[in-house]
Amino acid sequence: MRAKHVLLIGEMPLVDELADLCSxxxxxxxxxxxxxxxxxxxxxxxxxDAEYADVAIDVMSESIDTKRSVxxxxxxxxPPDALLIPSALTMTVTLxxxxxxxxxxxxxxxxxxxxxxxxxxxxxxxxxxxAVWLDRACEFFKSIGLEPVVVxxxxxxxxxxxxxxxxxxxxTALAEGVADAQAxxxxxxxxxxxxxxxxxxxxxxxxxxxxxxxxxLHDETGDDHYRxxxxxxxxxxxxxxxxxxxxxxxxxT
Amino acid sequence: MTETIGVxxxxxxxxxxxxxxxxxxxxxxxxxxxxxxxxxxxxxxRAAFARLIEKQRMEQIEAxxxxxxxxxxxxxxxxxxxxxxxxxAPEDLNLKREMFTQLDTICPPETILASNTxxxxxxxxxxxxxxxxxxxxxxxxxxxxxxALVEVIRGDGTSEATLNTLTDLARRWxxxxxxxxxTPGFIVNRVARPxxxxxxRLLGEGVADAATxxxxxxxxxxxxxxxxxxxxxxIDINYAVTQSVYHAFFEDPRYRPHPIQQRMVExxxxxxxxxxxxxxxAxx
Numbered sequence: 001m002r003a004k005h006v007l008l009i010g011e012m013p014l015v016d017e018l019a020d021l022c023s024x025x026x027x028x029x030x031x032x033x034x035x036x037x038x039x040x041x042x043x044x045x046x047x048x049d050a051e052y053a054d055v056a057i058d059v060m061s062e063s064i065d066t067k068r069s070v071x072x073x074x075x076x077x078x079p080p081d082a083l084l085i086p087s088a089l090t091m092t093v094t095l096x097x098x099x100x101x102x103x104x105x106x107x108x109x110x111x112x113x114x115x116x117x118x119x120x121x122x123x124x125x126x127x128x129x130x131a132v133w134l135d136r137a138c139e140f141f142k143s144i145g146l147e148p149v150v151v152x153x154x155x156x157x158x159x160x161x162x163x164x165x166x167x168x169x170x171x172t173a174l175a176e177g178v179a180d181a182q183a184x185x186x187x188x189x190x191x192x193x194x195x196x197x198x199x200x201x202x203x204x205x206x207x208x209x210x211x212x213x214x215x216x217l218h219d220e221t222g223d224d225h226y227r228x229x230x231x232x233x234x235x236x237x238x239x240x241x242x243x244x245x246x247x248x249x250x251x252x253t
Numbered sequence: 254m255t256e257t258i259g260v261x262x263x264x265x266x267x268x269x270x271x272x273x274x275x276x277x278x279x280x281x282x283x284x285x286x287x288x289x290x291x292x293x294x295x296x297x298x299r300a301a302f303a304r305l306i307e308k309q310r311m312e313q314i315e316a317x318x319x320x321x322x323x324x325x326x327x328x329x330x331x332x333x334x335x336x337x338x339x340x341x342a343p344e345d346l347n348l349k350r351e352m353f354t355q356l357d358t359i360c361p362p363e364t365i366l367a368s369n370t371x372x373x374x375x376x377x378x379x380x381x382x383x384x385x386x387x388x389x390x391x392x393x394x395x396x397x398x399x400x401a402l403v404e405v406i407r408g409d410g411t412s413e414a415t416l417n418t419l420t421d422l423a424r425r426w427x428x429x430x431x432x433x434x435x436t437p438g439f440i441v442n443r444v445a446r447p448x449x450x451x452x453x454r455l456l457g458e459g460v461a462d463a464a465t466x467x468x469x470x471x472x473x474x475x476x477x478x479x480x481x482x483x484x485x486x487x488i489d490i491n492y493a494v495t496q497s498v499y500h501a502f503f504e505d506p507r508y509r510p511h512p513i514q515q516r517m518v519e520x521x522x523x524x525x526x527x528x529x530x531x532x533x534x535a536x537x
Contacts (some may be wrong), residue, residue, distance in 0.1 A: 112473065120472030149469055151461040158455055158469045162479070165447030169507070179440050183431040190402035190429055191394050191441035195474030198444065225450075225506040 001143040003027050007049050009070055010034060010059025010087065011209060012244050017115040018057060021144040024117070034060055043073060050077035055140055057109070058086040058096075061212040067091075068099050075100035083136055085109055085123075089160055089209065090216035093126035093153045103128035107137035110157035113204055117145040122157040124150065155220045156213050163201060164213040168229050170198035174249070175231040181249045199249040203242030207235050207249075255279050256422070259335035259360075261352060263294025263325070266369055267341035269397030272298045275322045276398075277426050282335060284326045291325035298323065301398070333359050337422065339391055341369040349373060350381035357382035365415055367391035371442055372497040375408035375435040385410030391419050392439060403428045404439045437501030442494055446508055449491060452479035453511035463531040484530035489518045 006022045008015050008031035015031050022029045030049045036042055050056060056074045060067045071086055078084060084106045086096035093108030100106060107129055110122045121141050125134045134150065141148040151157050156164065170184050179187070185197020202210050211232045218226040235241070235248065242248030258274040260267050263285040271283045271294065285291040299320060305311035324331070329352065332338055338356055342349060349368065356366050365387045368378055379388035390406025403423040407416055416432055423430035433439045438446070452466055461469070467478025483491045492514045499508040517523070517530070524530030 120469055122469060147472065149461075149465060149472075151465065151469075152459055154455075154458065154460045158461055158466055159473050161455065162448060162451045162470065163473070165451045166444065169444045169447050172507075173436075173440065173444055176436065177434055178436050178443070179431060179433040183433065184440055184444065186429060187402060187404065187431045187433075187440040188444055191400070191404075192445050192448070193476040223506065225509055227507075 001139060004054035004140070004143075005030075005049075005052050007046070007053040007056040007074075008032070008059065009037070009046065009056070009074075011061060011206065013113045013204075013206075014059045014087075014111065014115060017113055018059065018144075021115070021117065021146065025144045027144065034062065034066060037066070037070070043070075046070070047073055047077040050074050050082075051079070053078055053082055055083045055085065058084075060087065061090045061209045064091070067096070071096055071099045075102055075106075080105070083107065083133065083140060085137060088124055088153070088155065088157055090155065090212045092155055092220070093124050093129065097126040097128055104130040105133045107133055108153065108157075109137075109141075110160050112160055112163055112201075115146075119146055120159075121146040121148050122151050122159065123148050124153045124157060126153055155216045160213055161217065163198070163205075164210050164217075165226075166194075166198040167202040167205075167210050168214055168226075168232070171202070171229040171231045171249075174199065175229060202232075203248035203250055203252070205242070206244055207232055207241045211236050256336035257282070257334055259284065259332035259338035260341060261285075261329065261332075261338065261356075262341040262343070262369075263291045263297075264341065264343075265297075265395065266393060266397060267339075268294040268297040269395075270339055270341060270369065270393055271295075271323060272301060272398055273426050273428075275319045278322075280322050280324070282324050282326055282331050284329060284331060286327065288325065288327040291327060295320065295323050295325045329355050329359055332356065333361070335360060335364055337365045337367060337418070339367045339369055344370060344372055346373050346377060349378055353378045353381040353388070357384060363387070365389065365418060367419060369393055372438070372494065372501070375406045376410070379408045379410055386412040387415050389415050389419055390435065390439070391423070394441070401427075401429045402441070403430045404441065405430045405432050406435050406439055407432060408435045438494075438498045443498055446495060446498060449479050449483060449495065450509070450511060453513050456480075457511060457513055480531035483514075484524035484532055484534070486524070487526060488514060488522065488524045488530055492518050 004027045006027050006029050019029045019031045088108035088110045097103035097106035108124045138148045181199045185199050188194045188197050214228040240247045243252050246252050255278050258279045259282045260271040263283050271281045274281045283294050302316040375390040379385035389411045392404040394400035405419045420430040463480040467480050470478040495510045522529045525534050528534050
């Protein structure tokens with residue numbers, strides 16, 4: 001595959017991890033953090049980059065309004081033969097695609113940090129996505145060293161839904177004083193052979209992202225099975241988002 | 254000081270716990286309802302050692318010395334000389350409470366009475382004794398000799414001293430203890446529920462098939478995917494744990510079981526042990 005211009009917009013750490021994978025495999029990358037999109041000028045720069053992009057990837061989970069305006073703006077600026085790849089962490093691909101005039105070229109993805117070469121990345125077609133675009137999305141992710149797996153359009157797809165469920169339950173247990181954070185993470189690593197404890201994983205993903213995933217699942221299904229732990233809401237309100245802010249369930253110096 | 258350890262129940266868990274204690278130099282009284290069941294327990298341990306000897310990870314002479322520390326017995330009466338008793342009988346609250354009441358009489362007041370229960374309340378067991386300060390949970394994982402984790406459970410009346418004795422003992426046995434409060438599922442059986450329940454929902458909703466879900470989860474660093482793990486544990490066992498936690502929380506939708514697992518149990522597809530679960534296991 002020839003080198004592409006890849007435009008990335010969204011949150012840490014996934015924006016950086018994807019940017020690294022793209023540049024390591026010879027693609028040209030321009031990336032923006034959500035917090036940089038503060039004014040009309042910033043959005044104009046994004047539109048400018050979009051006009052030359054082959055692939056635009058959105059990694060935004062926090063604000064539905066921001067996501068909607070960015071996706072609509074991207075769709076309007078991107079060439080018609082460019083891939084538009086929204087994250088399906090907090091909403092379905094079909095919903096994100098509904099904010100565009102070209103839902104046929106919208107393919108969603110879901111992944112959790114840490115995302116390194118060889119990792120699995122889930123992708124899904126929206127109801128109006130054309131099959132040829134799904135193939136192109138697969139090829140693109142393979143070209144940056146990831147292993148794409150196609151699943152059905154749903155909120156959070158497979159891995160984030162399972163992992164955020166674990167984090168939600170771990171946070172609930174923590175809030176009820178069942179055990180302290182270290183005990184909970186140690187227990188889950190040793191008792192069930194998880195790669196890392198749910199609380200430390202939550203800090204790595206970003207508790208704001210975890211909360212958004214759970215809210216997305218709760219809204220989509222209307223099922224209280226997914227109600228987010230109040231403790232997560234409190235931590236996000238306090239700005240304790242995990243590693244990226246120096247504090248979550250643990251302290252990071 | 255090497256404590257005399259009593260183990261109640263010579264099933265898989267009880268024998269495994271007795272094995273660990275004996276390997277660590279303790280005199281162990283392994284009891285069950287009948288002498289025959291207790292002896293089956295020591296046989297299990299003998300067989301485990303035979304496998305280690307075959308792999309040259311244990312000497313015959315060592316095995317003999319360890320086995321000599323084990324005394325199989327019927328009933329609870331022989332446990333009067335124990336410093337610590339670990340109960341690993343069937344998961345029946347009334348049965349266990351009855352045992353704890355008896356142990357309370359048989360054992361001197363300083364003896365710690367611990368339970369390996371995974372689903373019953375430690376405080377409820379403590380309530381059947383006059384020594385709630387000396388009653389705690391000591392929850393091992395299957396198989397006990399191999400799994401590093403031990404959940405040490407603080408009942409409503411458990412003293413710090415009791416917790417310290419048990420966590421210390423677990424460490425001396427090469428285990429990693431974590432202390433948890435007496436709540437349904439303690440830590441692991443509760444926090445692990447979404448691993449299985451979300452997978453079942455994803456399967457039921459047709460988001461992906463079992464093999465794909467297992468592959469995605471393994472790709473993220475888990476040792477096994479949820480469906481192959483349920484097949485290994487036993488779909489019936491996994492379902493029973495889910496139901497236990499669900500009912501203990503008074504049907505909180507968080508823990509709601511899934512029709513797929515019920516259907517599989519009812520149709521006899523229990524996983525590896527029946528040759529068929531979410532995956533097929535061909536006869537070798």
